[in-house]
Amino acid sequence: MAASLQIAGIRKVYGKGDKAVEVLKRIDIDVAPGEFLILVGPSGCGKSTLLNIIAGLEDPSEGQLLIGGKDVVGVAPAQRDIAMVFQSYALYPTMSVADNIGFALEMRKVPKEARIKRIAEVAAMLQIEHLLDRRPAQLSGGQRQRVAMGRALARDPQLFLFDEPLSNLDAKLRVEMRAEIKRLHQISGITSVYVTHDQIEAMTLGSRIAVMKDGILQQIGTPDDIYRRPANTYVAGFIGSPTMNFIAGRAGGTGAGGLFSFEGSSLDLDCPAPNGAVMLGQRPEHIHLQADAPWRGEVILVEPTGADTYVVIKTAVGPITVRVPPNTSIKVGEQTGLTVSSKHNNWFDAESGVRLM
């Protein structure tokens, strides 16, 4: 029974007076039942604090939290019917896997038979039936991760919370578990909030992503929205790897015939652009090498990754990263030219970083 989640005006301040730190500034987010929301941002942005507030492990300084329409601020975590998967899994070390999974059911006084049945169901879903009698210390990282998820799944709660659950796994396992989490969400359909600092996880797992920085929601939207139309330079630089290139300059003239001039060169504008001091953002895949283009630079780094190759060009306006097909022959030290595909232009205010167009 998935519930809706409304975060309304949540603020969190630590400390008092001039030592007060506002960790969450005013967060408003609506999560529809069954949605998979990702909270992503750098460490210290407040995402874990927000998760703890949703869980009831911490209280907000202001604001309301509505789960299924009911305000739960002040309600103990045990009463909120929320299951959480922790970064360190937090499995009970002296209990068997089966007891770990069934613990919450035990706390709710579910009768033994029903408990055993449910534990078996969940174990089958996660393919850990053979581990039920083991202790957490005898399991590998990936197995512990599954048990932690099993513990959360067994409860069939209103809401699922994930606190960076994959950070402690190695890269290969992480990819596996990501797919696993996605699969389980499709089966269970439970509303989920997932915290991570890894933007790839964010992009692949979420139905919607909320990017946070310094306690403020920078942007919330589908992965596509965030990627293609980032709301400010921060989001633009955070999502996407390698990061978006930023070119600072002045744009003038409207429509065809306009010019964007920047250190060392300029670009004709063949589409609408804002006037004045602006930042042009272009992702590496939308900049191209063209030997005879007027905007020139020197190749200083060539990074083949197998599927693509990234070339870093030193220009007067700064280093520009360009994605090229893997079989392109290009060498460090070569001089080359750059063009952009203007329909992917992202225009940001030069000072505030806010998206203009």
Next chain:
Amino acid sequence: MKNNFESWLPKLVVAPAFVLGFAFIYGFMVWNGVLSVTASRMLPNYDEFVGLAQYQQLFEMDRWWVALRNLGIFSVLYVGGSMLLGMVLAIFLDQKVRGEGALRTIYLYPMALSFIVTGTAWKWILNPSLGLEKLMHDLGWASFHFDWLVQSETAIYCVVIAGIWQSAGFAMALFLAGLRGIDDSIIKAAQMDGASLPRIYWRIILPVLRPVVFSTILVLAHLSIKSFDLVMALTAGGPGYSTDVPATFMFVMSFTRGQIGLGAASATMMLATVAAIVVPYLYSELRAKPHDR
């Protein structure tokens, strides 16, 4: 917005500890202080306040000065002796000897005994006619004379010997743990740099052991200030009051001589001595710990 009983239950649970604990520690300290400024004798007398008269009397008593002098001698020799012996044993045991476990058990077992048992045993061993002296005579050393226990001048040194016997193992255990904590590669690096053994000890090992030395001194000094049991069993403060220490002085005055005010004053003095050592240490320890949420 305040939660539920998750927020007040822990406080409730720990309240008796704080309430009773503080009453026991600080409340009684104050109460004892109050007693020390009254003219209480056999029974507490809260009607007669005499200011610092009890303290004055205290410091005019020869017996108290003897007790203080003994505390000084005992503390220095007991702490120093235990640490020295403990350090030597620890260094030797650290040399990968066979039977280390058994030896450690042997050196440490006295700590498991009551000071009364220790005192009783040593009282017999140092018995002037039938103890050590007789043994030495029987072994051929006819002129050996050892009646320290019954001579006012030397009795306190018997307490020292028994004390070191009891606690050297403890010092050894602490030093051994400290030595074991030192990374071998530092020593090897020093050896490759050409440092000689004593040099290595002096410049590298000892400085690393400083915190261990410090805590050992602290614990032993603390034990010595409390050294009531050992003195009572070994000499009962005697001969006369030549082996009195503040702890025995306090007890005798308060419970045997019916001089509660005086006893309380001596207790306050003991407290002041301990506090002078312990409070700065505690303060620095607690400050150093980071406060986590």
Next chain:
Amino acid sequence: MIAKHLPRALLYAVLAVAALFFLAPLYVMLATSLKDAEQIRSGNLLSLPTSINFEAWSLAWSSACTGVDCRGLQPYFWNSVSMALPAVLISTAWGAVNGYVLSLWKFKGSELLFGFLLFGVFMPFQVVLLPMSQVLGYLGLSSSITGLVLVHCLAGMAGTTLFFRNYYTAIPKELVNAARMDGAGFWRIFWRIVVPMSTPILMVTLIWQFTNIWNDFLFGVAFSGADSKPITVGLNNMVNTSSSVKSYNVDMAAAVIAGLPTMLVYVLAGQYFVKGLMAGAVKG
């Protein structure tokens, strides 16, 4: 490391002499307790008993005089037992619960309060003797075993709390949070999760407390009456009774009896005892 430099022979010699130094008194106690008065007079400290004689032991246990009472150490032994067992269990349990709160349910000011409580581990108990005897009087518990149990619990609580709190700080807060989310409350988390993880520290604390309480003399002599004296007081009285004939063999037998319980604990579970010693000395 320095092994190559010190002659091994010297090393072992010193260690052996030290071992003898520590073992000698034990030997003397045992040997003397097995001799009769004649052997004591004619032999010396180290001479072996010519015949094993357990009479001193039975005297020490059941009929030696401690002051006016001539019932041996037996009643005092049982006094100590009935004092030590409750005191050890209560002070340990109390310390466990306190330590649990102070490490996993910290609240504003809890660290500060704990710091103040810590002084109780160090303070000289002379300073509480007089007030405590007054309080015991008010409560009608003077000269009773219950009174002694009370004192030991109050005095030991700071130390046991310290032990458990330091141990429990190693438990990750996430574990507690997970249990909270699963619906477990304060006590359930304690019983189902924390206590099962506590075996090592429980052993250390129980043994440490038992050793300290059984061996205590100060509280025993200050607060006990004719029927509640613990064995340390009984032993001291027995040995210091000025009677005409000193029976050193009985004295030694009595000393061994008094020391046996804690020695036994040490021999059987010494590793925990050592951990307690270390924990007491090196904090954090």
